[in-house]
Amino acid sequence: xxxxxxxxxxxxxxxxxxxxxxxxxxxxxxxxxxxxxxxxxxxxxxxxxxxxxxxxxxxxxxxxxxxxxxxxxxxxxxxxxxxxxxxxxxxxxxxxxxxxxxxxxxxxxxxxxxxxxxxxxxxxxxxxxxxxxxxxxxxxxxxxxxxxxxxxxxxxxxxxxxxxxxxxxxxxxxxxxxxxxxxxxxxxxxxxxxxxxxxxxxxxxxxxxxxxxxxxxxxxxxxxxxxxxxxxxxxxxxxxxxxxxxxxxxxxxxxxxxxxxxxxxxxxxxxxxxxxxxxxxxxxxxxxxxxxxxxxxxxxxxxxxxxxxxxxxxxxxxxxxxxxxxxxxxxxxxxxxxxxxxxxxxxxxxxxxxxxxxxxxxxxxxxxxxxxxxxxxxxxxxxxxxxxxxxxxxxxxxxxxxxxxxxxxxxxxxxxxxxxxxxxxxxxxxxxxxxxxxxxxxxxxxxxxxxxxxxxxxxxxxxxxxxxxxxxxxxxxxxxxxxxxxxxxxxxxxxxxxxxxxxxxxxxxxxxxxxxxxxxxxxxxxxxxxxxxxxxxxxxxxxxxxxxxxxxxxxxxxxxxxxxxxxxxxxxxxxxxxxxxxxxxxxxxxxxxxxxxxxxxxxxxxxxxxxxxxxxxxxxxxxxxxxxxxxxxxxxxxxxxxxxxxxxxxxxxxxxxxxxxxxxxxxxxxxxxxxxxxxxxxxxxxxxxxxxxxxxxxxxxxxxxxxxxxxxxxxxxxxxxxxxxxxxxxxxxxxxxxxxxxxxxxxxxxxxxxxx
Numbered sequence: 001x002x003x004x005x006x007x008x009x010x011x012x013x014x015x016x017x018x019x020x021x022x023x024x025x026x027x028x029x030x031x032x033x034x035x036x037x038x039x040x041x042x043x044x045x046x047x048x049x050x051x052x053x054x055x056x057x058x059x060x061x062x063x064x065x066x067x068x069x070x071x072x073x074x075x076x077x078x079x080x081x082x083x084x085x086x087x088x089x090x091x092x093x094x095x096x097x098x099x100x101x102x103x104x105x106x107x108x109x110x111x112x113x114x115x116x117x118x119x120x121x122x123x124x125x126x127x128x129x130x131x132x133x134x135x136x137x138x139x140x141x142x143x144x145x146x147x148x149x150x151x152x153x154x155x156x157x158x159x160x161x162x163x164x165x166x167x168x169x170x171x172x173x174x175x176x177x178x179x180x181x182x183x184x185x186x187x188x189x190x191x192x193x194x195x196x197x198x199x200x201x202x203x204x205x206x207x208x209x210x211x212x213x214x215x216x217x218x219x220x221x222x223x224x225x226x227x228x229x230x231x232x233x234x235x236x237x238x239x240x241x242x243x244x245x246x247x248x249x250x251x252x253x254x255x256x257x258x259x260x261x262x263x264x265x266x267x268x269x270x271x272x273x274x275x276x277x278x279x280x281x282x283x284x285x286x287x288x289x290x291x292x293x294x295x296x297x298x299x300x301x302x303x304x305x306x307x308x309x310x311x312x313x314x315x316x317x318x319x320x321x322x323x324x325x326x327x328x329x330x331x332x333x334x335x336x337x338x339x340x341x342x343x344x345x346x347x348x349x350x351x352x353x354x355x356x357x358x359x360x361x362x363x364x365x366x367x368x369x370x371x372x373x374x375x376x377x378x379x380x381x382x383x384x385x386x387x388x389x390x391x392x393x394x395x396x397x398x399x400x401x402x403x404x405x406x407x408x409x410x411x412x413x414x415x416x417x418x419x420x421x422x423x424x425x426x427x428x429x430x431x432x433x434x435x436x437x438x439x440x441x442x443x444x445x446x447x448x449x450x451x452x453x454x455x456x457x458x459x460x461x462x463x464x465x466x467x468x469x470x471x472x473x474x475x476x477x478x479x480x481x482x483x484x485x486x487x488x489x490x491x492x493x494x495x496x497x498x499x500x501x502x503x504x505x506x507x508x509x510x511x512x513x514x515x516x517x518x519x520x521x522x523x524x525x526x527x528x529x530x531x532x533x534x535x536x537x538x539x540x541x542x543x544x545x546x547x548x549x550x551x552x553x554x555x556x557x558x559x560x561x562x563x564x565x566x567x568x569x570x571x572x573x574x575x576x577x578x579x580x581x582x583x584x585x586x587x588x589x590x591x592x593x594x595x596x597x598x599x600x601x602x603x604x605x606x607x608x609x610x611x612x613x614x615x616x617x618x619x620x621x622x623x624x625x626x627x628x629x630x631x632x633x634x635x636x637x638x639x640x641x642x643x644x645x646x647x648x649x650x651x652x653x654x655x656x657x658x659x660x661x662x663x664x665x666x667x668x669x670x671x672x673x674x675x676x677x678x679x680x681x682x683x684x685x686x687x688x689x690x691x692x693x694x695x696x697x698x699x700x701x702x703x704x705x706x707x708x709x710x711x712x713x714x715x716x717x718x719x720x721x722x723x724x725x726x727x728x729x730x731x732x733x734x735x736x737x738x739x740x741x742x743x744x745x746x747x748x749x750x751x752x753x754x755x756x
Contacts, residue, residue, distance in 0.1 A: 015063075059088055164240060270366050634660035
């Protein structure tokens with residue numbers, strides 16, 4: 001086998017109808033160094049096979065269309081593909097399915113959900129067996145050249161254990177000419193003490209388990225003993241056992257073999273080492289140098305546990321299994337020369353001498369630290385996707401709850417004009433509007449919906465945040481605010497900007513476990529051409545600079561470089577997701593702003609947020625004008641909503657302002673009402689999300705009755721998706737829940753008096 005064949009990545013074809021399975025398994029195999037070819041069906045798999053022959057196939061047992069068994073049978077029928085090992089994957093641990101899979105030509109059967117280490121171990125095993133099989137097949141095809149030139153003995157035995165063919169090297173190893181051995185049972189030549197063990201191994205080989213590196217003793221023709229290393233496999237087609245035997249008797253041949261093996265080992269990217277039974281390292285590969293950082297000279301002679309500091313609890317389990325079974329495979333955390341904590345996929349094997357006593361341990365470790373990090377991010381991303389889906393449903397329900405509250409406030413203001421009630425209503429309105437803003441933020445987070453951009457007074461945001469800090473933060477944390485009398489405004493989503501400041505304040509709180517001071521300030525600044533050139537990200541112009549300063553523990557420079565990386569956190573498990581500062585940076589950049597951080601250990605941290613100015617200060621506050629509440633003229637309005645509270649408050653509100661109202665709790669009822677009173681009904685207000693017959697379907701039915709029907713849509717989710725739906729139906733007006741009475745009345749007059 002040449003170097004090219006070792007370094008060229010082996011190819012694995014994955015056949016699975018589940019896209020997620022293709023992605024996860026493909027990522028695992030790609031990170032391990034294999035080339036992956038995905039196929040989502042049997043038909044697509046044969047297209048891939050026609051283009052390129054893989055080294056191994058992972059095949060889902062149960063798939064729509066062409067099942068795994070059918071795919072396997074078809075592959076076996078093609079002589080070009082018949083030797084490709086096929087490992088079946090299935091969610092069912094069913095013995096009948098396992099037998100069926102193996103009988104049709106599969107080499108293994110793995111049950112989902114599988115352990116990553118187990119899957120990789122089985123893949124490696126069957127690829128190694130395939131390489132051995134290919135080598136032996138090549139030797140058989142080119143037997144004349146091999147028999148004449150190979151220093152190893154190439155042997156073939158029948159089912160009874162008799163020698164069928166022996167190469168010329170037999171004389172050097174055993175002292176017999178090939179013709180003296182042919183026809184005789186090979187056990188005749190085995191040392192009497194090794195015959196029982198050799199017979200057991202031979203039985204396993206004939207049962208279909210290839211053996212690589214089995215060593216036993218033989219009696220030479222002159223009575224001396226030779227030590228021979230075997231690699232063997234059983235050929236069902238030829239009904240014989242192919243074997244390669246190497247003489248390990250002479251010292252110079254042992255040294256040659258060790259040199260050859262060491263050269264191959266050093267080509268591997270795995271960390272390969274050997275320790276004696278006392279735990280001291282006796283061999284250290286180049287791969288181990290690359291993974292752990294210590295050179296061979298530095299590592300050999302040191303105790304394995306002292307050098308690599310494996311996790312004690314897992315190490316004890318590994319050592320117990322290794323002692324019981326002679327092999328162990330699993331994950332273990334260790335430390336590199338630089339002190340970095342690494343996660344390794346370990347495969348450990350006990351090495352025995354001819355007497356069957358353990359003499360050393362072979363360690364093959366694969367660094368999967370980066371893969372584990374990517375796996376964790378993938379799982380977190382899946383969790384965030386689920387949260388986003390849930391957030392949309394919550395937002396819809398919350399908006400339906402807030403909608404009647406918002407509409408009730410205007411009616412209540414008219415009925416209870418006393419100042420005490422008006423003050424309570426002001427509090428209710430402020431809370432409801434803040435709740436609506438929070439719902440918009442949930443949608444923005446969950447679905448990536450861009451927030452509504454408004455003119456925002458930064459000073460008011462800071463004052464609101466000051467109250468939150470005083471009410472919710474520990475009492476040993478003080479808050480100070482510094483806001484100029486005249487401050488420009490910015491264009492942005494007030495809820496998102498509120499989240500930016502709150503995230504920075506929460507970080508400041510966590511940096512002061514023993515208390516301290518948070519200072520919130522804002523000021524008007526300008527960047528000229530020179531300032532912008534020095535900053536690199538800023539453009540010349542006017543900005544508002546917001547500062548959040550704490551007196552906490554501070555951060556070293558190497559930590560500051562990582563704080564904006566997604567999922568990076570220094571907080572304890574359960575106290576931080578690593579998304580606060582990345583989200584903050586994303587929001588600031590989406591507003592055209594800049595975020596800077598300055599920190600020193602034990603001297604606190606300062607965050608500066610620069611936001612482009614929207615409007616220059618007027619120098620005086622403008623009094624808010626009371627909204628104009630447009631009254632109706634006795635028009636009949638049909639209100640459709642599956643929420644009873646929204647229907648009732650809409651009826652009370654519209655009747656209070658001069659309209660007559662008909663109510664429908666779902667689309668079919670609304671269509672029936674409209675069909676009977678089409679000429680009387682001046683306008684329709686319909687919810688977009690209703691059970692059975694939703695808003696768009698209801699609107700189509702109403703327009704089928706009267707193409708000129710005046711219709712307003714409403715909904716608790718993002719306006720963008722609903723507005724696009726309505727535009728296709730020719731409906732122009734949409735009210736996003738929760739909406740105010742003023743907006744409802746103004747929208748009604750807009751469609752009822754289009755020329756006004």
